[in-house]
Amino acid sequence: MAVEMNKPVNVRLTPIQEIKVAKPATDLYVGQVLKTVVLTALTNDQVLININGQNLNAKSSHHFTPGELLEVKVVAATSQEAVLEVQQKNPVVSVLQNALRTALPKQAPPSAMLLTLTQLMKSDQIPSTVSQHIKSLFNSITNLNQLPQQFTQAVNNSGIFLESTLLNWGKGVTQYNPQVDFKGQLLQLLNTLPVDRRVNSYRVADTEIKQLGRDPLPLPGAIPQPLSKDGIPNLQNLSMEALQHVLRDQIHQVLARITAHQINHVSQDPQEGYLLMLDLPIKNDQDVDVIPIMIKEQKAKPMQQSQWSFSFALNLPHLGALQSTITLQAQQIDIKINTEHAEALETLEEYQPDMRQIIEDLGLQLRNWNLKTGLEDNQIDVANLRLLDLRI
Numbered sequence: 001m002a003v004e005m006n007k008p009v010n011v012r013l014t015p016i017q018e019i020k021v022a023k024p025a026t027d028l029y030v031g032q033v034l035k036t037v038v039l040t041a042l043t044n045d046q047v048l049i050n051i052n053g054q055n056l057n058a059k060s061s062h063h064f065t066p067g068e069l070l071e072v073k074v075v076a077a078t079s080q081e082a083v084l085e086v087q088q089k090n091p092v093v094s095v096l097q098n099a100l101r102t103a104l105p106k107q108a109p110p111s112a113m114l115l116t117l118t119q120l121m122k123s124d125q126i127p128s129t130v131s132q133h134i135k136s137l138f139n140s141i142t143n144l145n146q147l148p149q150q151f152t153q154a155v156n157n158s159g160i161f162l163e164s165t166l167l168n169w170g171k172g173v174t175q176y177n178p179q180v181d182f183k184g185q186l187l188q189l190l191n192t193l194p195v196d197r198r199v200n201s202y203r204v205a206d207t208e209i210k211q212l213g214r215d216p217l218p219l220p221g222a223i224p225q226p227l228s229k230d231g232i233p234n235l236q237n238l239s240m241e242a243l244q245h246v247l248r249d250q251i252h253q254v255l256a257r258i259t260a261h262q263i264n265h266v267s268q269d270p271q272e273g274y275l276l277m278l279d280l281p282i283k284n285d286q287d288v289d290v291i292p293i294m295i296k297e298q299k300a301k302p303m304q305q306s307q308w309s310f311s312f313a314l315n316l317p318h319l320g321a322l323q324s325t326i327t328l329q330a331q332q333i334d335i336k337i338n339t340e341h342a343e344a345l346e347t348l349e350e351y352q353p354d355m356r357q358i359i360e361d362l363g364l365q366l367r368n369w370n371l372k373t374g375l376e377d378n379q380i381d382v383a384n385l386r387l388l389d390l391r392i
């Protein structure tokens with residue numbers, strides 16, 4: 001099944017800025033990088049700059065502010081004139097890094113928020129507008145028994161592609177409805193909640209740095225971890241006002257997590273392969289679960305095919321926590337399953353013949369079936385996360 005996951009092409013956010021100066025007393029050579037300061041903005045597209053202590057009149061169609069520090073590179077030099085190109089800092093990386101720095105301290109998986117929504121639905125004091133949006137959100141979540149047929153739609157509606165869907169929807173070139181997008185519905189629900197006038201409303205308890213290595217942070221090196229519902233507080237004794245404030249905080253945390261997933265997705269170097277991480281809400285018979293997912297491409301060497309892997313984690317009532325990675329290369333499939341409890345291995349082993357037959361019916365071959373006790377840990381480098389002053 002094809003999933004609409006096209007990465008946007010790189011675009012230049014600012015045009016190349018050039019400065020032309022009469023050749024200074026000091027010889028300049030092509031490729032030389034210099035520091036310069038803008039002294040005065042003159043008329044007729046001229047500006048006074050200082051290079052190596054020399055004040056020079058320069059021509060440029062761009063506006064520069066007096067006192068502005070520039071790094072320029074000599075791209076052409078003749079006996080009469082030198083052309084300097086203003087070196088741009090990478091604005092895309094800077095913007096993304098700042099956005100990630102903002103999102104990480106607030107992020108949290110949607111498990112607790114979905115539990116709060118479930119409790120709100122049982123209350124007869126909930127405002128009708130809030131109730132309507134919560135019902136709409138739950139109705140849009142894919143049922144577990146429909147997931148194989150609706151997986152593509154579920155991924156596209158997970159919130160990761162909301163902005164792309166809105167753009168294409170406005171052009172009339174997408175089949176996906178942004179009204180049922182998970183992130184879009186959270187934003188609509190947030191708009192129905194009372195305005196939060198508390199000071200520092202997003203601040204929650206501090207977490208030790210060692211815990212960050214185990215938390216399912218949406219960062220490169222993360223491995224999908226089963227999301228436990230243990231430790232999620234019971235909110236039944238809170239007033240409706242307090243409960244809505246808690247829900248507002250939780251929605252902001254989930255939105256921050258989706259944003260972090262989006263940033264990591266667009267930050268991935270195409271030369272290193274495709275990478276997508278997301279949390280997929282799924283309805284079962286009892287409630288709503290969240291399945292962390294990672295889709296990853298390992299670029300192949302020349303004349304070879306790339307290797308794709310699909311990793312996920314979940315908690316099953318009778319088997320406990322599981323992690324699985326399905327790897328596809330050419331027509332070969334490898335399946336690896338890590339279990340929290342050793343007793344689950346025997347049950348899973350019984351499914352190997354059925355899984356092999358399903359794979360063969362698809363024209364593929366099961367190459368490896370690997371079961372192992374013990375969950376895999378994240379491979380996130382947390383050594384420098386103190387610099388972010390993270391508060392999870």
